[in-house]
Structure formats: C-alpha cells, structure tokens
Amino acid sequence: DTGVSQNPRHKITKRGQNVTFRCDPISEHNRLYWYRQTLGQGPEFLTYFQNEAQLEKSRLLSDRFSAERPKGSFSTLEIQRTEQGDSAMYLCASTVTGLQVGYTFGSGTRLTVV
Amino acid sequence: KNEVEQSPQNLTAQEGEFITINCSYSVGISALHWLQQHPGGGIVSLFMLSSGKKKHGRLIATINIQEKHSSLHITASHPRDSAVYICAVRSNTDKLIFGTGTRLQVFP
Numbered sequence: 001d002t003g004v005s006q007n008p009r010h011k012i013t014k015r016g017q018n019v020t021f022r023c024d025p026i027s028e029h030n031r032l033y034w035y036r037q038t039l040g041q042g043p044e045f046l047t048y049f050q051n052e053a054q055l056e057k058s059r060l061l062s063d064r065f066s067a068e069r070p071k072g073s074f075s076t077l078e079i080q081r082t083e084q085g086d087s088a089m090y091l092c093a094s095t096v097t098g099l100q101v102g103y104t105f106g107s108g109t110r111l112t113v114v
Numbered sequence: 115k116n117e118v119e120q121s122p123q124n125l126t127a128q129e130g131e132f133i134t135i136n137c138s139y140s141v142g143i144s145a146l147h148w149l150q151q152h153p154g155g156g157i158v159s160l161f162m163l164s165s166g167k168k169k170h171g172r173l174i175a176t177i178n179i180q181e182k183h184s185s186l187h188i189t190a191s192h193p194r195d196s197a198v199y200i201c202a203v204r205s206n207t208d209k210l211i212f213g214t215g216t217r218l219q220v221f222p
Contacts (some may be wrong), residue, residue: 031208041214041215043210043212045211054183091155093187093210105158107156108155
C-alpha cells in the first residue's frame, strides 16, 4: 500500500468552473476525512465518511461543495462554480475506527482559482 | 477561542538549540497528534499520544491529560527540522481538530 493518494496535486481553474478532486485512502481504512487549509492556517474540517456513509459535513461548506464515497473506497470532492475564496490546499486523511491508529494524510491538492 | 491553541506561532532557532512547542486544548480527546508539514503541503504524523511521553530520535512529545496540555521538544535542532509543526486532537467524536501550527526555522 502506498498510503493516501490525492489527485491532482495542483489545479488551476477559472472562476465559475467546476472542479473535482480524488482521494484514494489506505485500503483497510474505513474513515476518510476532507480538510481545507489556507495559507498560514491549520487545516479546517470539511466532511468525513465512514465506509460509504457521509457522517458529518461542516457548516463551512456551502451548497457548492459535495463529496461522495460511493463504494466505501475512494472519495471525490467537487466544487461547483468556483470562487477565488476557494483557493486552498485540500487535504484527505484516512484512519480506522475503534483502534489506536493514527491518521495517514495525502499530499493534498492545491487549488488556485483565477 | 480556538479549541486547540499552539504557541509560539513562529519560532527561529540556531542549529543545536533545544526547541519547545506547546499545545493546549479545551475539548475531550481520545488522542493527540503532533504533525509535521513541509512546504508543498504534505503532512507527516510524528506522534500519537494518549498519555505520558514518547520519544523518537531527537523528538520528544509529552502530554498532561489533567491540564489538557502537550509539548513537542526537539533536541539538537538542525536546519532540516525547519517546517510547520501542527498539534491536532482526536475528539471523542473521532474528528481531528487542528491547531494553527508553529512555523519553525532553524538557521545554521
């Protein structure tokens, strides 16, 4: 297993366009988290899944954001009608519930909206 | 007030110095993590603590559950230790809550 994989690493898009990011967690990990990090700040929670169920969604997330984990494996995060304020690093992490197992992070997708 | 507070926000040191970064939290937790983030964004987990003290090489992490406080120490600091160090707590609802990070620069 090569850890948590995120694609693409970088995305530059024009304002108003839709973008989709993908996260492939560690295969045995049933929990998958999405975070957003802006410059100089710590990551902020966006949403998380246990298997295919989306258990929580942050109030920070507008209706333009949607996330799925259809088969309980990989997850996608879509942003519709992007705005300049969406520019950030989007981080994915996975872990296992019920065990003292740490989180494994992906390298992130850096989004720049121009 | 943030649920996880770190201090200092920025830290500069000369190579060889002993470094301490502090973390205080206000929520119930099942574990506390110390993470390292290099430019470019990748996050690496350094420690996961639920009690006591852990040591890995030149890094030492301690936690006091009663005082809701943790420290990360770096002995004999080196320029390659330059990074952002983030404290994150795993809440009782299994969510990671991050501090804003401490930016460390170690000069030769």
